[in-house]
Amino acid sequence: MKHLLLLMAIREHRSLTRVAEHMATSQPAITQALADLEGIFGAPLFTRSSRGMVPTALGELAVSRAQTLLADVAHWAQDIEAVDQGRAAHLHVGVIPFLPGRMLAQAIGRTQPQGRRVTVTLHEDTSDHLIARLRAHELDCVIGRMSAILDMSGLSYDVLYQQEPRLIAHKRLAARLGRRPLAWAELAELDWVLGARKTPMREQITDFFLRAGVAPPPPVVESLSSKVIGELVAANERAVSIVPADIAQELVRIAGVAIVRHRFGWTLPPITLFQRSESAQYPEQALFAAALRQVCAELVPAANAG
Numbered sequence: 477m478k479h480l481l482l483l484m485a486i487r488e489h490r491s492l493t494r495v496a497e498h499m500a501t502s503q504p505a506i507t508q509a510l511a512d513l514e515g516i517f518g519a520p521l522f523t524r525s526s527r528g529m530v531p532t533a534l535g536e537l538a539v540s541r542a543q544t545l546l547a548d549v550a551h552w553a554q555d556i557e558a559v560d561q562g563r564a565a566h567l568h569v570g571v572i573p574f575l576p577g578r579m580l581a582q583a584i585g586r587t588q589p590q591g592r593r594v595t596v597t598l599h600e601d602t603s604d605h606l607i608a609r610l611r612a613h614e615l616d617c618v619i620g621r622m623s624a625i626l627d628m629s630g631l632s633y634d635v636l637y638q639q640e641p642r643l644i645a646h647k648r649l650a651a652r653l654g655r656r657p658l659a660w661a662e663l664a665e666l667d668w669v670l671g672a673r674k675t676p677m678r679e680q681i682t683d684f685f686l687r688a689g690v691a692p693p694p695p696v697v698e699s700l701s702s703k704v705i706g707e708l709v710a711a712n713e714r715a716v717s718i719v720p721a722d723i724a725q726e727l728v729r730i731a732g733v734a735i736v737r738h739r740f741g742w743t744l745p746p747i748t749l750f751q752r753s754e755s756a757q758y759p760e761q762a763l764f765a766a767a768l769r770q771v772c773a774e775l776v777p778a779a780n781a782g
Contacts, residue, residue, distance in 0.1 A: 480542040490528030547613040565760040570606035570618035576722045586767035618750040632753040639720035643736040650734035660688040670695040676745040706731030
């Protein structure tokens with residue numbers, strides 16, 4: 477463990493003096509520990525440069541594996557704590573922002589190995605960032621959006637369901653827009669509240685405007701939070717957004733937006749469960765995946781119909 481922590485500290489601080497201060501020990505002790513570690517590997521792990529201590533090719537591999545092992549040990553400690561509290565295990569699940577809370581709550585609630593529930597930490601981010609954390613063993617699984625640009629090597633995936641897009645607006649604006657066919661040039665003049673750039677959903681919306689021959693509107697606000705998007709749309713009579721159908725229904729209930737009665741005729745990249753293919757899957761993780769599939773099968777048809 478000391479060697480693993482030393483590797484991570486050198487990569488972060490790039491100076492043996494700063495590493496010694498960080499680890500509350502002397503620089504000669506750190507220098508000797510690094511020499512011992514390089515003796516185990518039989519080759520240098522770091523070289524000194526104008527940028528400080530820089531990993532060699534072997535050092536990069538060692539640091540990468542150290543990060544993975546430390547993440548696994550941290551998860552192990554949380555599993556032990558969960559069992560000590562009468563729970564089954566602790567799962568770290570990555571989720572993208574545009575997932576319905578009801579779906580996640582029901583899937584977690586149904587994961588009960590031997591009658592004991594799991595504890596879960598949800599980590600919210602974009603799919604590409606979550607996939608990187610999954611590879612680093614920081615997450616047990618990711619519920620994200622499939623995309624052609626994602627690197628799928630070493631991963632297994634299970635498509636859960638397809639989300640249809642819905643246009644949401646302030647209630648009075650939604651009533652006006654619902655009386656006639658959508659005019660994309662007119663929509664472009666409204667106040668758009670959208671998700672982050674370079675996400676699959678944002679790219680789909682941009683593409684739809686371009687195919688209609690209209691310049692995509694610059695958003696007045698960008699946010700990764702569906703709740704924030706809903707509150708902003710509900711408070712502005714000129715505000716609109718496009719969100720998945722199941723999220724739109726949640727925002728009708730919790731934020732007071734309205735769904736414009738229009739179907740776009742296209743779907744968003746599918747919601748997908750990603751897991752590491754090279755590592756053994758914990759029984760609790762497999763049960764969570766099974767519960768997630770079951771909940772999606774029950775909730776999604778009603779959401780898209782609505």
